[in-house]
Amino acid sequence: MNVHSFIFVPEMRTRDENKEAAIREKAMKMIVDEGFDGLSMQKLAKAANVSPATIYIYYKNREDLLNQLFNHVQQTFYDVALAGFDPLLSFEEGLWIQWKNRLKFILKYPIHFQFYEQFRNSPCINHTDVQISTFKESMKLFVMNAIKKGEMKKMEPEIFWSVAYGTLYSMVKFHLQEIKMMGNDFKLTDAKMKIAFEMVIKALKP
Amino acid sequence: MNVHSFIFVPEMRTRDENKEAAIREKAMKMIVDEGFDGLSMQKLAKAANVSPATIYIYYKNREDLLNQLFNHVQQTFYDVALAGFDPLLSFEEGLWIQWKNRLKFILKYPIHFQFYEQFRNSPCINHTDVQISTFKESMKLFVMNAIKKGEMKKMEPEIFWSVAYGTLYSMVKFHLQEIKMMGNDFKLTDAKMKIAFEMVIKALKP
DNA sequence: TTTGTAAATGAATGTTCATTCATTTATATT
DNA sequence: AATATAAATGAATGAACATTCATTTACAAA
Structure with missing residues (x-):
């Protein structure tokens, strides 16, 4: 365990920023095209080319996703x-x-x-x-x-x-x-x- | 079989107009309160005090229900x-x-x-x-x-x-x-x- | 009272949903 | 090259979903 352990932990896989953006953009597109009920997490995962579980790394749940999208746009x-x-x-x-x-x-x-x-x-x-x-x-x-x-x-x-x-x-x-x-x-x-x-x-x- | 059979068939149970209105009003209330995804046929049936199947007597399906509501309001x-x-x-x-x-x-x-x-x-x-x-x-x-x-x-x-x-x-x-x-x-x-x-x-x- | 009809039903069906989890993968440091 | 860590995953779960269907119920005429 090195001295940085409690301040900066660098030994890890880095996040793919493209994935986050892809999820965000596809989610908004789906909502605009099909309405709020048109957005399902599994369809979104498929559209953004990620696993459903990946979405839950970036967002706590469906509601959190929507709120974060709104704040981002605002x-x-x-x-x-x-x-x-x-x-x-x-x-x-x-x-x-x-x-x-x-x-x-x-x-x-x-x-x-x-x-x-x-x-x-x-x-x-x-x-x-x-x-x-x-x-x-x-x-x-x-x-x-x-x-x-x-x-x-x-x-x-x-x-x-x-x-x-x-x-x-x-x-x-x-x-x-x-x-x-x-x-x-x-x-x-x-x-x-x-x-x-x-x-x-x-x-x-x- | 009587002479009226092809013109007016009266031997039947009459429709309960209250049920139709109840379904309509509760449906709009649910949508306004919870959004489009908040409207489910089973929840609506419970709120309007009817069986889920009853809704399908008045409306072909969920989409038809929404369209008829819209036309009614319009x-x-x-x-x-x-x-x-x-x-x-x-x-x-x-x-x-x-x-x-x-x-x-x-x-x-x-x-x-x-x-x-x-x-x-x-x-x-x-x-x-x-x-x-x-x-x-x-x-x-x-x-x-x-x-x-x-x-x-x-x-x-x-x-x-x-x-x-x-x-x-x-x-x-x-x-x-x-x-x-x-x-x-x-x-x-x-x-x-x-x-x-x-x-x-x-x-x-x- | 009996009878024919459509209204009304509750349970059942198969599908899709949000979410989770045990596992694998990629990467920045050592 | 080895390692530690978080990213990323696919399959699985149980709940909720729209819709259907075999029955039952209520009514108006006979």
Whole structure:
């Protein structure tokens, strides 16, 4: 027994990081394609090319897997959403960056987004909310400043969120074809974003 | 064998309508409380106080049960949403009636609404769309008229829908606590509806 | 009261599920 | 090369799953 035994134990087989990622991605794909009941541990193991038992090395159980997936996606989302954003920006510029960032995330990780939305709308959420503070605090500060500076009407945060982002998320869902309105598709372009954004700004101004 | 045999066969045990309703309501409750994977036919049978086999008298299988539930809720929704509505109404008045009707439905049938939303956001929808035409045609006519009369900016239907209803549905979800923003609750009162509605009208006007 | 019919049932079936465990494998250090 | 350790595994387990079926039950007409 060497001196490192209690600090760092190096004599071991190393983890295959690819396996972890494969499990994560396949799990989200299965949930998006087939729903929560479509995700079984054995089907997931087969899809990710691992043994069922391997999944239980990375995740305590099925529920833990789902929660860790959710937290992973949430963290990625926060990172993308905060890029280039500063709560001291002007209201219009700041909100536009938010819209663009959110769309960027959705187009880059459509599976992650759809998994996230499905999870959020599902009943059995374990609101872990560990790392969230930074993001939420930043957003709160941004809105408070906008009101103080007279760039936005004073209103409850839920009403603000609904006007500012409810509109955006609705368009995104049309874009991802979760909801088909008429026969034809709706493609969310930059131009359409701008049109809707101008309307939202008009609505929020004092 | 009597003369009625081929037209009306009355010598039979009558159906218990209560059972059908019990199955329907309990099924939606289970899905809203525990998600789609929380609905098992045996648990449902126990909750509705019937035999598992009885469910299969009313519904071909699990999938058929879900689809029939969805269609049932959709029909109820359309009935409520169209009450007092006329596509020839002024834009502002017509849209306000829509908002009030939709909220009325949601407050009267919160379980139905939450089931409906969960179903719409789930991947495996069999878009049956049988009786929908009347409702959708009425809505389309209403929006076309509003544009023609210059009460509303010309825009794609999906953008209109997102601004007009995306906002409302977002507030409703806050109200039903599907999404908790801060610690405290958000109660969607008539006054708050009116505030948001005025903002939306401002956004949509030319 | 008897009778024909469909409603309603409880037990049974075969399948799929999440999870576990005894064993094997790969690797970083010695 | 030897070793210690955790990674990785395939087969196994028992529970829960959707669905079926041989019976029984209730009802409306005769």
